[in-house]
Amino acid sequence: MRLYNTMGRTKQEFAPLRGNAVSMYVCGITAYDYCHIGHARSAVVFDVLVRYLRFKGYDVTFVRNFTDVDDKIIKRANEVGATAKDIAEKFIGEFYVDMDALGVLRADVEPKCTEHITEMIALTQGLIEKDHAYATPSGDVYFKVRSFPGYGKLSGRNIEDLVSGARVEPGEEKQDPLDFALWKAAKPGEPSWESPWGLGRPGWHLECSAMSEKYMPLPLDIHGGGQDLAFPHHENEIAQSEAATGKEFAKFWVHNGFVQINSEKMSKSLGNFFTIRDITAKFLPEVLRFFLLSMHYRSPLDFSFDALEEAEKGARRIYAALAQIDAALAGTKWSKTPLPQDILDEQAGYEKGFAEAFEDDLNTAAALGHLFGMIRLAGRVLEDKGLRKAEAGRDLLARIRAEVAKWSGVLGVFAHEPEAFLAELKMSRAARADIEPAKVEALLAQRLEARKAKEFARSDAIRDELAAMRVEVKDTPQGQAWDVL
Numbered sequence: 001m002r003l004y005n006t007m008g009r010t011k012q013e014f015a016p017l018r019g020n021a022v023s024m025y026v027c028g029i030t031a032y033d034y035c036h037i038g039h040a041r042s043a044v045v046f047d048v049l050v051r052y053l054r055f056k057g058y059d060v061t062f063v064r065n066f067t068d069v070d071d072k073i074i075k076r077a078n079e080v081g082a083t084a085k086d087i088a089e090k091f092i093g094e095f096y097v098d099m100d101a102l103g104v105l106r107a108d109v110e111p112k113c114t115e116h117i118t119e120m121i122a123l124t125q126g127l128i129e130k131d132h133a134y135a136t137p138s139g140d141v142y143f144k145v146r147s148f149p150g151y152g153k154l155s156g157r158n159i160e161d162l163v164s165g166a167r168v169e170p171g172e173e174k175q176d177p178l179d180f181a182l183w184k185a186a187k188p189g190e191p192s193w194e195s196p197w198g199l200g201r202p203g204w205h206l207e208c209s210a211m212s213e214k215y216m217p218l219p220l221d222i223h224g225g226g227q228d229l230a231f232p233h234h235e236n237e238i239a240q241s242e243a244a245t246g247k248e249f250a251k252f253w254v255h256n257g258f259v260q261i262n263s264e265k266m267s268k269s270l271g272n273f274f275t276i277r278d279i280t281a282k283f284l285p286e287v288l289r290f291f292l293l294s295m296h297y298r299s300p301l302d303f304s305f306d307a308l309e310e311a312e313k314g315a316r317r318i319y320a321a322l323a324q325i326d327a328a329l330a331g332t333k334w335s336k337t338p339l340p341q342d343i344l345d346e347q348a349g350y351e352k353g354f355a356e357a358f359e360d361d362l363n364t365a366a367a368l369g370h371l372f373g374m375i376r377l378a379g380r381v382l383e384d385k386g387l388r389k390a391e392a393g394r395d396l397l398a399r400i401r402a403e404v405a406k407w408s409g410v411l412g413v414f415a416h417e418p419e420a421f422l423a424e425l426k427m428s429r430a431a432r433a434d435i436e437p438a439k440v441e442a443l444l445a446q447r448l449e450a451r452k453a454k455e456f457a458r459s460d461a462i463r464d465e466l467a468a469m470r471v472e473v474k475d476t477p478q479g480q481a482w483d484v485l
Helices: 037-055 071-080 084-101 117-129 159-165 204-215 227-245 276-280 285-292 305-329 341-359 364-383 391-411 418-432 437-452 456-468
Strands: 002-005 010-013 021-026 059-064 133-135 141-143 180-185 200-202 220-226 250-256 259-261 301-303 471-476 479-484
Touching: 002 250, 021 037, 021 204, 037 059, 037 084, 037 220, 037 250, 037 259, 037 276, 037 285, 037 391, 059 204, 071 084, 084 276, 117 133, 117 141, 117 180, 117 200, 117 204, 117 227, 141 227, 180 204, 180 227, 200 204, 204 227, 220 227, 227 250, 276 285, 285 305, 285 418, 301 305, 305 364, 305 391, 305 418, 341 364, 341 391, 364 391, 418 437, 418 479, 437 456, 437 471, 437 479, 456 471
Parallel strands: 021 059, 021 220, 220 250, 259 301
Antiparallel strands: 002 010, 133 141, 141 180, 180 200, 471 479
16 A cells, blocks of 8 residues: 655555554544534544555554643633633533544544643653753743754755744743743643643643653554644654654654635634534535545545535435345346446456555545446446346346445445435435425325326426425335435
8 A cells, every 4th residue: 555655745655664553643633612624524534544454454553632731722711611621521522423423433542631741741851851852940841943953854844944934922931933832831720730840731742742652652653634733743743752762753644635615725714614513414424424535635625515515416326326236136036148248347447446546545536436437337237127137237236235335344434224324315405405304295195196086287286396395206116206306
């Protein structure tokens, strides 16, 4: 498998450092608010990477932290008259609600900053002893950026270029504008812990270094996060961890791309900020997950509700095909009609292409293209009565169904019973269109009575009334079926 490594900016062949074991650390949320679509993208990307590595047979240890003490958490707590602990615990709980809905698996270890203060103090003391950090008279501790020659190697930034934009804020006791905080002296009303430098709390960058090193040996196989974390967060993690241990911190650095809203940066000030809850109030969580997988993880992802509706159509198309395949496979009488070799070759090509897409830097977008190819191929077989009723056709449909089932465990989509998903999707679409299912069913009952009474003009009028409500009616051997136009 080839993965794009931000350290070096190239795709590189991935091989674990310690036999079959893979160590993977991903920066988690700062727990002060509901998760937004950017959080959803990062969570789904690394969920799929973990699933795929395990699918390949690797023994993955996945650690994802929670930052549960931070300026943003303290600010939110002060705004609502709660404690920082209360705020963090609330939004960690809300994180799980959102991630469970999206089918994101729990990490093996989910450490919280406040439960690892001892390790953070020890790391800071070690850096002071090695002259990579210094304490100020007021009790802050800063990392000496210039003491670490490799600073900037991940982001490609030059120290001198960074100096031109850096400055010391009033009241700070930095020796150099580039230096960053490892430990912050306590302020009135803030959470704090005893330390050799007085009461205080850890700096954000310190947390991940201390927690990752506690649970996994260095170097880590993979360190991941959003593209926005590459600098300064990950750059600072590398500096403090490698300065403290003398070891390489991580072999692979994997970063997912930004999410834009209608081609603009997402921000509350622009009024285009969407939480996961905002989206799943209108669309099924699986539709959102499918949408997030529809672009390569390193590419910018442009979110809009129109794009989400297109993703919904795609998910509906796949589930509808799976339902048709299941119905066809329920048959009992099969002919000996052979299947043309080009159809078998086409399916083999899709299977090969799907696997190769995952091997090429986790290209879910290309993989889904091959999945749609399989669905189109199934459609051709299902539309041809001779092939649909043939043993060879049955075997191909079963093969396609098995492929979807196999990869659904990696993608985290298309694992539901098709008819149940389609019914749930219909209700979701009806709610968005302000369609009342009970009213639709009542009108369908009236239409059925009219048809039985041979009152076809009345029947047609009811169909027209339903069409005006954006309801499509189909007469099937099983009776009337309706869907949202």
